[in-house]
Amino acid sequence: MDTMTLLGQGFAVALTPENLMLAVAGCILGTIIGALPGLGPSNGVAILIPLAFSLGLDATAALVLMTSVYYGAMYGGRISSIMLNIPGDEPALMTTLDGYPMAKQGRAADALVLSGVASFVGALLATLGFILMAPILAQIAYSFGPAEYFALYLLAFATLGGLAGNNQAKAIIAACIGLGISMIGLNSSGMARLTFNSLYLYDGVDFLVAIVGLFAVTEVFVFIESGGKHSAIGVKIDRITLPIRDIIGTFWTMMRSTVIGFIAGILPGAGASLGSFMAYSAEKAIAKDKSRFGKGDPRGVAAPEAGNNAAAGGALVPMLTLGVPGSGTTAVLLALLMTLNITPGPTLFTDRPDVVWGLIAALLISNFVLLVLNVPMVKLFVKILSVPAWVLLPGVTMISFVGIYSISGSWFDLLLMIGFGALGYFLRKLDVPTVPIILGILLGGHMEDRLRQAMTISGGDWTYLFSSPIAIGLWIAAVLGFVAPIFLRRYIKKPQAVPD
């Protein structure tokens, strides 16, 4: 088969000792960057690009290094999500929901192994999907116009209700806080709004600032208040074994989530965060027994991790075949490609097969490297929880501050982050979920832009929103996703509120 020959050549390129070493180094670095709050994968990759240059790497070697950093960061984000309830980056957000409760029950190691395996499955299948179908998949991006994207975002928010804890109204308020914040800054009429004439707000509020504030800073405040009673830090960890039951039990969860995540990744406007979110809420929607979700259900760990890693692989499809970045990180990788004089786009596969197939081989290799690194390294990771809180928490806080500050150089972002921390503390006391805030900030602006673009194209005709089969399908799913839980709840016993 042609693909196989090409892939074989790719492996021949990627498997030189030098490139292998780079892959291992990239995976380790990426894992660390992913785990550090405040340094997301996109900034992590951006920071390390000068390193690739200073080493004088050729195009393939540089790509091997940076993509393994990318994949490493996607793996690494979950580590701090699970152990500290602080997502290392935005796609790892959903993993806090069940990963952290597992850690509090002493099952941090299980959660880490399970999420590592789920990440591996998601990333591996996505890479395989990419190999087999990339040119066809690229066509999907052409069938999503503004109306279809709007319906997709609507679906994401409609399913939020199914995700929320005990009080729907509070989840809606949280989503509104996020959406309200996402309106700040330059909007698609080319003018700034709600910025109070501050240049700092002109480009809006960075979701990374919100994540670090709402999770890392809030965590410190909660710890100070309670003296660590409700934290996973210092929890005795069960003996580390391979959680075979969880892995087998979540096999189909991983498969479903991989498909959802992969599709979200292929769509340039969706990305990894939406992939992990949709994977989680879909899994919860179809589960018979939902009562354990949010309290440490293994499915709630496997689904978002398989979803976001599959999305990371899927995002390479539009990046390489169309030159359209599906996420912040792929935008940086795209910039790297252009700096290396490689023009992504429909002709890349025929113009530079060496690069494409070398890259794909590198992805497969870094995937295995990450699995091999991650599963045994769980022992090392869980030791983090035995670091005394008086070192760990100031450490995490300072890392968050430096991460945000050294990238933007803006003290305003730091103040905003502290503000988010205080807000997060009160919201957590009031049992208001904070995940919808982040989703609102991430998706709100896009959702509005797409609606306004659609209406501009149609000249104000609302029926345009329902003019394609894809759009109609997404609308139906959104309506069902929103309405169904409300009716179903009458028949299913309402789960008791368990004090956290």
Added chain:
Amino acid sequence: MKLFNLKTLGASLVLSIGMAGSSFAAECIAPANPGGGWDFTCRTIGKIMYDIGAVDAPIQVTNMAGGGGGLAYGLVVNERNEDEELIVAASSATATRLAQNAYAGMTYDQVRFLGAIGIDAGIIAVAADSPYQTLNDLLDAVVADPGSVTFAGGSAPGGFDHLKVLMALKRVGFDDIRAVKYIGVDGGGDAVTQTIGGFTQAITGDISEVVGFIRSGDVRVLAVLTQDRLTGEFADIPTAVEQGIDVVAGNWRGLYVPKGISEEAYQGWSAALQAVADSPEWAEAMEANGLTEFNFVGDDFQNYVAGLMGEIADLSREIGVIQ
């Protein structure tokens, strides 16, 4: 304390491979998020400066998005006016925003423009299966029924990509600028997918954004907005001028430095930028990304920017984008 062991491991790993000859590196601020034109400028020029030995250490790129470049501009003017280890990416968009007074009252003479070493030619393009064969076909269709054509571009309404369309329409006597349908999408790549997908009818942008799609035959460029035709690969694309539409618009790629640095430092950066312009590496980068030669480094460049701003301000006023 394993957390710190882990970090030390990572740190020493990078230290050992990354410290080769690293002194205090100079910084290039890209006033936007990674992936855009300014980011490209910083990364490519910075890389070549290091590769050809014009600087001692790899240049560190900082992405300071905010205010469409205004935040970085303000930082340079107010806080780092004497920083000699700082360069900032600039382009026609910088001049456009300064001309439209979008940087909170700051003016172009508060920094020193170093020069530009390449220009990204403006284009107006359609999908391969579009019925429009020439720029005039497209413009006639807009004149006949403004509702029938939606343009997609990477800048917000009133920005540079939008202006290109409005300028062209003005040349054929169409003045009703609010009737022209334009959507500002998420960068040039998005404009291309939306147009190939049939959701929008035409792309307005820079040639670097569509190079891959021209090569694959998915996109047909109706006009390149340069005075003369491009050379090399894209020589068969007609200019707007030769089709009777007198519109010239290109996005130069360049740098500015803080105003308060010593003349010596300024000349040093000037020489480094000129060295990049003369290097085969830059020629290769321009070729790959569809940039055209435009070599303008030195003291006169400041005046060129001033002149350009005057033109943009006049044009914006004429079209009605600013009062």
Added chain:
Amino acid sequence: MSDRLFGFITIGVALAYVASATQIPIGLFPDPVGPRWFPYIIGGVATLAGLVVVLRPDPEPDWPDAIAFVKIGLACVVLVAYALSLRPLGFLIPTALAAGVLSYQIEPRKLPALLTGIGLSVGLFLIFKYALGLGLVPVPKGWIG
């Protein structure tokens, strides 16, 4: 009671948000939706959800005592001071102080807190400056000529 208060605050903020949204400039190129409708809808939905919370509040959360609030307030102040002092005072000293105070707040022992502060400050500086190559200033500019 807390939930009722939260509901009222939500309604107040949402209405203020809608009010300020009426002032958003439309721009020279109006589109059929415009820049105001989304903020209106968000404010409207938040108001309704706030009303629901006011009418059907959850059980009262267990608020900590006043001392805990003072401690959290203090932590807030320390972090704000840290954020503001990073540029004028450089990285090392503010980081050591802020990390030290936070550490002391979590575990009130002087020596470990001191060591934590100094260790984190120096360690993070080395990592971020030299390993990741980020532009951090160690000490105030005047100190190193």
